[in-house]
Amino acid sequence: MKVPSALVALSAFSVKTSAFRPAFAGLKTNAKSSSALTMSVQDDIKTLAVGALTILAGVSILNAPVEAITKDQIESLSYLQVKGTGLANRCPEVFGTGSIDVNGKTKIVDMCIEPKTFQVLEETSSKRGEAKKEYVNTKLMTRQTYTLYGIDGSFAPENGKITFREKDGIDYAATTIQLPGGERVPFLFTVKELVAQATTPGNSVTPGLQFGGPFSTPSYRTGLFLDPKGRGGSTGYDMAVALPGKQSGIEGDAELFGENNKTFDVTKGNIEFEVNRVDPSNGEIGGVFVSKQKGDTDMGSKVPKDLLIKGIFYGRLESE
Numbered sequence: 001m002k003v004p005s006a007l008v009a010l011s012a013f014s015v016k017t018s019a020f021r022p023a024f025a026g027l028k029t030n031a032k033s034s035s036a037l038t039m040s041v042q043d044d045i046k047t048l049a050v051g052a053l054t055i056l057a058g059v060s061i062l063n064a065p066v067e068a069i070t071k072d073q074i075e076s077l078s079y080l081q082v083k084g085t086g087l088a089n090r091c092p093e094v095f096g097t098g099s100i101d102v103n104g105k106t107k108i109v110d111m112c113i114e115p116k117t118f119q120v121l122e123e124t125s126s127k128r129g130e131a132k133k134e135y136v137n138t139k140l141m142t143r144q145t146y147t148l149y150g151i152d153g154s155f156a157p158e159n160g161k162i163t164f165r166e167k168d169g170i171d172y173a174a175t176t177i178q179l180p181g182g183e184r185v186p187f188l189f190t191v192k193e194l195v196a197q198a199t200t201p202g203n204s205v206t207p208g209l210q211f212g213g214p215f216s217t218p219s220y221r222t223g224l225f226l227d228p229k230g231r232g233g234s235t236g237y238d239m240a241v242a243l244p245g246k247q248s249g250i251e252g253d254a255e256l257f258g259e260n261n262k263t264f265d266v267t268k269g270n271i272e273f274e275v276n277r278v279d280p281s282n283g284e285i286g287g288v289f290v291s292k293q294k295g296d297t298d299m300g301s302k303v304p305k306d307l308l309i310k311g312i313f314y315g316r317l318e319s320e
Contacts, residue, residue, distance in 0.1 A: 104156045138177040160201040212271055289311050
């Protein structure tokens, strides 16, 4: 299948984050959690998103690629026609440049959020040997099950600005990516409890509308998960047994504290959307997004990595 030029441009797109301001304060986590879980973000997601979305909105994704597929086309296909094609992991495309006015009883349904690129903040060295942090491209290890779909919530003006409050849907997807050096980074791609507000006042959804806000990122693993030593958050052993247990004691407990004391860590992320297509006849909107969130903490034993995710989204507006 020929890859749309828009996706090529999107995949090649990279954002440097050397001069952004902190965007989030500390988070409430389990008392056993490492202080590293605090979102010590050194990027201002809004500044980052404005630059990214402005460029993304101008690429050929605005033009209808031959491979684009609409909501009606997807719904006309049978299960066997979709099976094995990857279409179930794709968001529908929207065509149109109209506008939709929303009121206090409008909601968004069938929202789809499809990532196109995954980047991780890593420390790299320049040719002069100078260390610096920048987002590096990664290889996706997860099969085509990482798109969020069926998300719904209120989409109405609040305090003069359109605000989206996420309520339900397939709003998380376990995903794993691989760094150039071979290290794998698991994380939960999500928009749980998202509250996204428009950057400008008004009640009209038109191309160029930007809205975004914070969301919660639950732990990649639950309390029932057991590690290779049989330790878990709510079940299993409290510490390693047999020969590894001989490392216990004052020094051993300090070294293995994070491994023995499992926690369910919840961190914060932020996402920015920009609408670039509106179809008033069907109530559909589409555009691009930039999301920033934390990776897995391995239940409190590892410092999570900063992730930058970019892609496209789709949604349909309805009256409640």
